[in-house]
Amino acid sequence: MRKSKIRRSTKETIINCAINLDGTGKNTISTGIGFLDHMFEIFSNHSLVDLKINAKGDLKVDLHHTVEDCGLVLGESFQKALGNKRGIKRYGFCYIPMDECLTRAVIDFSGRSELVWRVKLTLKKLGAMETELFQEFFKAFVKSSQCNLHITNIYGKNNHHIIESCFKAFARSIRMAIEIDKKIKNKIPSSKGLL
Numbered sequence: 001m002r003k004s005k006i007r008r009s010t011k012e013t014i015i016n017c018a019i020n021l022d023g024t025g026k027n028t029i030s031t032g033i034g035f036l037d038h039m040f041e042i043f044s045n046h047s048l049v050d051l052k053i054n055a056k057g058d059l060k061v062d063l064h065h066t067v068e069d070c071g072l073v074l075g076e077s078f079q080k081a082l083g084n085k086r087g088i089k090r091y092g093f094c095y096i097p098m099d100e101c102l103t104r105a106v107i108d109f110s111g112r113s114e115l116v117w118r119v120k121l122t123l124k125k126l127g128a129m130e131t132e133l134f135q136e137f138f139k140a141f142v143k144s145s146q147c148n149l150h151i152t153n154i155y156g157k158n159n160h161h162i163i164e165s166c167f168k169a170f171a172r173s174i175r176m177a178i179e180i181d182k183k184i185k186n187k188i189p190s191s192k193g194l195l
Contacts, residue, residue, distance in 0.1 A: 001020075001022070002020070002021035002022055002081045002082065002083070002178075003018070003019065003020045003021070003081055004018070004019055004077045004078075004080035004081040005017070005018045005077075006018075006073050006076050006077045006080065008069055008072065008073050008076075010069070012057060012058050012061075012065040012066075012069070013055060013056065013057040013058070013065050013066055013069040014055070014056045014057075015053065015054070015055040015056075015057075015069055015070060015073045016052070016053070016054045016055075017051075017052065017053045017054075017070075017073045017074060017076075017077045018050075018051075018052040018053075018077070019049055019050060019051055019052075019074075019077045019078070019081055020049065020050035020081075021049055021078075021081050021082070021178050023048060023049055023050025023051075024048055024050065025044050025045045025046070025047070025048045025049070025050065026044070026050045026051075027040065027041055027044035027045070027050065027051040027052065028051075028052045028053075028054075029041055029044075029051065029052075029053055030053070030054050030055070031053065031054075031055040031057075031066060031070060032055065032056065032057065032059050032066065033059070033063055033066060033067065033127075033128065033129055034127050034128065035126050035127035035128065035129040036063075036066075036067060036070065036129060036137075039163070039164070039167045040053060040070075042164060042167050042168060042171065043167050043170065043171045044171075045171075046167075046168050046171035046172055046175065047171035047172070047174045047175045048175055049171075049174070049175075049178075053070065053073070053074070055069070055070055057069065062130075063128065063129055063130065063133060064130075064133060064136065067129070067133040067136060067137050068133075068136050068137065068139075068140045069140070070137065070140075071136070071137040071138065071139070071140030071141040071144070072140040072141070072143065072144045073144075074141055074144075074145075075140060075141040075142065075143065075144030075145035075146075075147075076144040076145070078109075078141075078145040078147075078174075078178075079144060079145050079146060082109060082178065084188060084194075084195070085109055085188060085189065085195045086185075086186065086187065086188050087180045087181060087184055087185040087186060087187065087189075088109065088177065088178055088179065088180060088181065088189060089176060089177055089178070089179050089180075089181045089189070090108060090109050090110070090177055090189040090190075090195070091106075091107070091108050091176070091177055092105075092106070092107045092172070092173035092174055092175065092176030092177030092178075093105065093106040093107070093173050093176065094168075094169045094172035094173045094176070095169065096165045096168045096169040096172065097165070098156075098161045098162075098164055098165040098168070099158065099161050100155075100156055100157055100158065100161065101153060101154075101155060101156020101157070101158065101161045101162050101165055102153075102154045102155055102156065102165070103119075103151065103152065103153045103154065103156070103162065103165035103166050103168075103169045104150075104151070104152045104154060104169060105149070105150070105151045105152075105166065105169035105170045105172070105173040106148075106149075106150045106173060107147055107148065107149050107150075107170075107173045107174060107177050108147060108148040108177070109145070109146070109147045109177055109178070109195065110146070110147060110148050110195060111146050111194070111195045112146060112147075112148060113142050113143050113145075113146050113147065113148075114142065114148045114149070115135075115138055115139050115142040115148075115149050115150075115151075116149070116150040116151070116152075117135045117138060117139075117151055118150075118151070118152040118153065119134070119135070119151060119152070119153045119162065119163075119166060120153065121134075121159050121162060121163070122159060123159045126159055126160060126163060131159065131163070134163055134166070138151065138170075149170070151166050151169065151170065153165070153166065
């Protein structure tokens with residue numbers, strides 16, 4: 001069973017996260033940040049990863065700690081649930097159109113952390129969430145899941161559409177990458193024999 005539960009407790013946040021990589025996209029989300037909750041619901045729905053995440057953070061200070069720590073916890077949950085990554089496809093990619101915009105996400109669960117974020121936003125906030133925090137979220141996810149992730153908004157005008165398409169492309173690329181490849185179901189997908 002490719003499942004994991006992670007709890008992170010600091011002076012800034014308390015976060016509980018549970019995932020099932022072989023789920024159907026069921027989710028229960030509560031972070032105290034409406035727009036982030038919406039993105040997590042979209043992520044779960046399009047990745048088919050069952051996701052429970054409950055976060056209590058120092059929102060009276062600002063949203064940064066909660067957003068970043070949610071990224072860390074989600075990434076750590078994937079790292080734990082994937083284990084030695086035996087049999088996974090490892091790579092995933094997806095183009096997502098959303099009205100006037102088009103976004104691409106490409107992921108490799110390589111064991112190495114690298115984020116390439118080519119997304120330009122013209123608003124400072126979406127809902128209560130500062131738009132600069134989306135990059136911080138993905139940077140934290142990449143760090144703790146030990147993956148390469150490249151997200152590029154190829155074109156688009158509406159900031160909501162751009163970010164939503166980023167999360168949908170991210171979700172769909174993960175869905176592809178974590179799928180078990182029947183041809184190599186007992187092998188680690190690396191010429192080195194280790195990821």
